Amino acid sequence: MIEINLLPGARKSKRSRTSSVDMRAMVGDLASRVRDPFLISAVASVVLAVLSVGAMWTYQGRRSGSLTEREAVAMQDSVRYSAVIAQRGSAEASRDSIVRQIAVIKAIDGARYVWPHLMDEVSRALPAYTWLKSLSQTSAVSNVSAEVEAEAQMSGGEKKSRMAKEADSAAVANSRLSFRIVGQTVDIQALTRFMKQLEASPWIERVTLAKTEAVMAQPFNKEATEFTLDMQLQRPDSAAIRRVPLTVAVR
Numbered sequence: 001m002i003e004i005n006l007l008p009g010a011r012k013s014k015r016s017r018t019s020s021v022d023m024r025a026m027v028g029d030l031a032s033r034v035r036d037p038f039l040i041s042a043v044a045s046v047v048l049a050v051l052s053v054g055a056m057w058t059y060q061g062r063r064s065g066s067l068t069e070r071e072a073v074a075m076q077d078s079v080r081y082s083a084v085i086a087q088r089g090s091a092e093a094s095r096d097s098i099v100r101q102i103a104v105i106k107a108i109d110g111a112r113y114v115w116p117h118l119m120d121e122v123s124r125a126l127p128a129y130t131w132l133k134s135l136s137q138t139s140a141v142s143n144v145s146a147e148v149e150a151e152a153q154m155s156g157g158e159k160k161s162r163m164a165k166e167a168d169s170a171a172v173a174n175s176r177l178s179f180r181i182v183g184q185t186v187d188i189q190a191l192t193r194f195m196k197q198l199e200a201s202p203w204i205e206r207v208t209l210a211k212t213e214a215v216m217a218q219p220f221n222k223e224a225t226e227f228t229l230d231m232q233l234q235r236p237d238s239a240a241i242r243r244v245p246l247t248v249a250v251r
Contacts, residue, residue: 114177114233117203118135118179118203118204118233119135121198121201121203121204122135122181122198122204124197124201125194125197125198125200125201126194127185127187127190127193127194127197128190129185129186129187129190130183130184130185130186130187130190130191130194131183131184131185132181132182132183133182133183133184133226134180134181134182135179135180135181135182136179136180137177137178137179137180138178138179138180138230139176139177139178139179176232176233177232177233178230178231178232178233179230179231179232179233180210180228180229180230180231181228181229181231182226182227182228182229183226183227183229184215184217184224184225184226184227185224185225185227186217186222186223186224186225188225191209191212191225191227194229195207195209195229198229198231201234202234202236202237203233203234203236204231204232204233204234205231205232205233205234206230206231206232207229207230207231208229208230208231209227209228209229210228210229210230211227211228212225212226212227212228213225213226214226
């Protein structure tokens, strides 16, 4: 029996209504078609790059926010402590000025009382029947000012200038002060006692007898022995330095 469809498309639409879409079959068909390994690695690289960019963007955003907060806190602290920093700078400048003045005073007082001490020690050691003709310095005399010596003391371990080096050499020369005594005695044993007492002084060292000669002492025209002694300054311990108060009577 032959059927003739007088309504074209009616049966096709009916079949389309009853048919369902098979997703599993579509995915399997797509997987069967994509078998190129280069394409798969390219897609995987793109996905990995997108994930990496997203992670880095998130990390950089968090870090930028943290640094912005820290910068704001630092600016607030800078404004808050600016006055304290200025006061500290002023205090350090005052301290440096005071230290420089103290160094100048020490440089001035360093050799002020050297000769009074030496003359006191020589006078104390001088025996009887012995007198002096001269007491003079034989080492070089320092011409460096107190300000330069203070600069040398404050320079410390830093790079020293030419003036600071000159001050150092002058300080070394001053610490090695040498002087000579010329005197006369009528007793040769008194000269020996004089040398021993000078050597025992905490301010004098290296006492040597340069020369002796027989002379006629005036005004009595008596025979005597003229001697020349060379010696050096010795820096004594602080315990050997005596300090007494200076009192002035005011009427």
